[in-house]
Amino acid sequence: MTWLVTGGAGYIGSHVVLALREAGLAPVVIDDLSSGFARFVPEDVPFVQASILDGETVRGTLREHGVEGVIHLAGFKYAGVSVRRPLHTYAQNVQGTATLLEAMVAEGVRNLVFSSSAATFGTPDVDLVTEQTPTNPESPYGESKLIGEWLIADVARAGSDGGNDDDRLRHTSLRYFNVVGSGTPRLFDTSPHNLFPLVFDALAHGRTPQINGDDYPTPDGTCVRDYVHVADLAHSHVVAAQRLAAGETLEPVYNLGSGEGSSVRQIMDTIREVTGIDFTPEIKPRRPGDPARIVATGELARRDLDWAMRHDLRAMVASAWEARQLAGNDYPA
Structure with missing residues (x-):
């Protein structure tokens, strides 16, 4: 087929x-x-x-x-x-x-x-x-x-x-x-607007990653996303x-949702742990229109489409970082 x-x-x-x-x-x-x-x-x-x-x-x-x-x-x-x-x-x-x-x-x-x-x-x-x-x-x-x-x-x-x-x-x-993540090291996210590439690019060029707002009504004050x-x-x-x-x-x-979500600070902490690069994110003002939390259930997809979260947050970060490292100078600008 x-x-x-x-x-x-x-x-x-x-x-x-x-x-x-x-x-x-x-x-x-x-x-x-x-x-x-x-x-x-x-x-x-x-x-x-x-x-x-x-x-x-x-x-x-x-x-x-x-x-x-x-x-x-x-x-x-x-x-x-x-x-x-x-x-x-x-x-x-x-x-x-x-x-x-x-x-x-x-x-x-x-x-x-x-x-x-x-x-x-x-x-x-x-x-x-x-x-x-x-x-x-x-x-x-x-x-x-x-x-x-x-x-x-x-x-x-x-x-x-x-x-x-x-x-x-x-x-x-x-x-x-x-x-997020990569299923094979030869494929990676190149979007200039997505969180993982933004953080990796900042670290690669010696800049400090940023968090937009840490005063949301969430457990750690940062936005929670799927x-x-x-x-x-x-x-x-x-x-x-x-x-x-x-x-x-x-x-x-x-x-196709996780049912739980992760906060931006959790992402930053996991990236620091996986990469071994010590950094403290710079806290910037909230971006207009950013909701505190958006998380979806994947129950229907689990029933019909064999949907499952087979990778935890650490695996998501580790696979994305491996692909970014392998790309090296070939990473698109």
Whole structure:
């Protein structure tokens, strides 16, 4: 079975490609390399350098490789930047998804796993986010991901009205928060906006890592977030793909959450322990809009997608640090 991975040269996408291969499935990658890296794609995996906004190339890729399903990770993923670049965000995430869906319908590809985001929830007023928690995105990025979910559901409904169930789109959307760690030392997170790369980069250049606010109503005063290991995440994407390909019906949305979360100070303490670099984080003012705690349950995904937190916080940090060290001077600026 061949699966197309959009954004398969990125941090999460490249881990999904590895997980597909380990499961005996044949991945094909399409990526415009706007944030991904060609070297993240294994040499024996077909790679098409193109944007998903190029509908003809997407259709040709689906057709040429006999694609059975798509794991859709391509998109503009920076929530903060999306506030300054809303049109770009909507073009990449909404029009890109619509173009992909048009190509899938035209080529008869009926299985789709969508990489959504916990940004669809905004700042929920609950201790533990579930799939029933109301969505209230607070950035163009979060809005674009929620619209993507709507588009997919609409296409599925349109395909099933009065038609054969075999012709309808089988789909699920996976929402998650902070993805960290590395499943193999040759793959690593290069985002200039994520906590782990920011701290590692500061340490590598002799700067002091920063904590934005230590006066939140949490046990240690710093924000609590859901951190999940990228390899655990990739595994559940593949399980979702396998179940859809088998004709099974999944929930429209799953949260891939830890159920507990970790504080920023816990992250800093673990990084200090793992790296052996002694530092005391500099405390900066709170960032506007940062909620004290956002943590999701993963119970539904545990039931249906073999979701589990197989890596503790130390393993997350250790694997990410090993990959960062191995990258050395090859680490992208």
